[in-house]
Amino acid sequence: MDQQQTFHIKQEEAKDGYGRFSIEPLAQGYGQTLGSAIRRVLLSSLPGAAVTQVTISGLKHQFGTVKGVQEDGVDLLLNLKKLRVAYSGDKPVKLELSAKGPGEVTASQIKTPAQVKITNPDLVLAHLATSQTKLDIDMQVETGSGYSPAEDRKTNKVGLIPLDADFSPVKRVNYKVEETRVGRLTNYDKLTMEIWTDGTINSADSLKKAAEIIIGYFGQVVSPSTAAAPVPTQSIAGSQSNSLTIEELGLPTRIANALSKNGYENVSDLLSADKAELAKVRNMGEKSIKVIEAALKEKGISWEG
Missing domain, CATH: 3.30.1360.10 (RNA polymerase, RBP11-like subunit)
Incomplete structure (x- = not known):
């Protein structure tokens, strides 16, 4: 043929x-x-879009808490990382959330510009305890490809928290x-x-x-002299796979939270861990280890620990 x-x-x-x-x-x-x-x-x-940094009223850093909010800072940020945004502009855009309790707060309550659409509006972001509880969040959305770790956007501004951004749609x-x-x-x-x-x-x-x-x-x-050069993109393949964050693996919330709260932030942390010891971590176990192994395998990563 x-x-x-x-x-x-x-x-x-x-x-x-x-x-x-x-x-x-x-x-x-x-x-x-x-x-x-x-x-x-x-x-x-x-290419895709993702939240790259946030400011949460009353939260100075990711390990803090907001009065009256059930979720701590780590859980709030984990939930915000799950936000999926359709946006193709070149410049960063701002999203705002202002909610009052009691009850749950969902992504549908976020105020967005006309050119931005949230594709998972039912995503639960937080639970507010009383009618006196308020939650105010400012978010910045940017476009990119692959993933971008929060370390690339470190800042000394108090209260401005960079997020690991998963741009891939x-x-x-x-x-x-x-x-x-x-x-x-x-x-x-x-x-x-x-x-x-x-x-x-x-x-x-x-x-x-x-x-x-x-x-x-x-x-x-x-045709090297005439073909248009492709837009450079970030790749998550090869050695960069070790820099993937825990959230990038798409693990169940319970497992992702347990790992984050015990200092496991990215794949390299997992690969250096002993499976038997990790299984003893609170809210983990042998079944959780198998789930993690499957998620790593899906990314083409072998875990020998």
């Missing part, structure tokens, strides 16, 4: 934040070639390669891809954007 022969892309399933696609027929070996490249770009290089990607038939011949590949997003972009658009990024790089290989 001519390796440039037309193949077909079909979206076999589409749900909120999920899509399954089949790509066939491909020359033998090209299923793995395309699948691996597209998956890597989907997870590391697509794609949360998970699976692919598999199978044999497919063309006439009597069976030595062709069928590539099936599953894409999960955070709702700020649909799966079909994310697949298209990933392909465009790859084309940009290969265009530069073919």
Whole structure:
């Protein structure tokens, strides 16, 4: 088969934040070639938006508390990191939250500019104890790709708390390669891809954007003097994986909170820990260790501790 022969892309399933696609027929070996490249770009290089820093009235640092708020500073920040924002502007924008108790506070109560949309408005941010309890939060949203650790935005301003920012709108990607038939011949590949997003972009658009990024790089290989240079992106692959934060792993809230409260802030902290000792941490256990191992494996990280 001519390796440039037309193949077909079909979206076999589409749900909120999920899509399954089949790509066939491909020359033998090209299923793995395309699948691996597209998956890597989907997870590391697509642009997105995230909250990068916050100011919470009455909270001077992340380990403090706000009177009348059930969550402590660490829990509040963990919840704010889960906020998913659709925004494509070049400049940072401000979001504001002003809530009064009693009751729970959700992301739907955040005031946003017209160009910003919160895609998980039901996210619970905090619980306020009484009618006298107030919670005021100012947030800054920026655009980027991959992830950006809070350390990159350290500040001496009291009360201004930088957050680890997960810009990637794609949360998970699976692919598999199978044999497919063309006439009597069976030595062709069928590539099936599953894409999960955070709702700020649909799966079909994310697949298209990933392909465009790859084309940009290969265009530069073919015609270095004329091809437009692709926009530089931050990658979470390779050695940088160790800098992923605990929140970036997508762990259940109970496990993420237990790790954060015991000083485990990123993947490198986990990799240096002994599994048996970690299982003894309060609110942890053998089942929690297995959940963590699965999350690390999903990111391509092996934990030998």
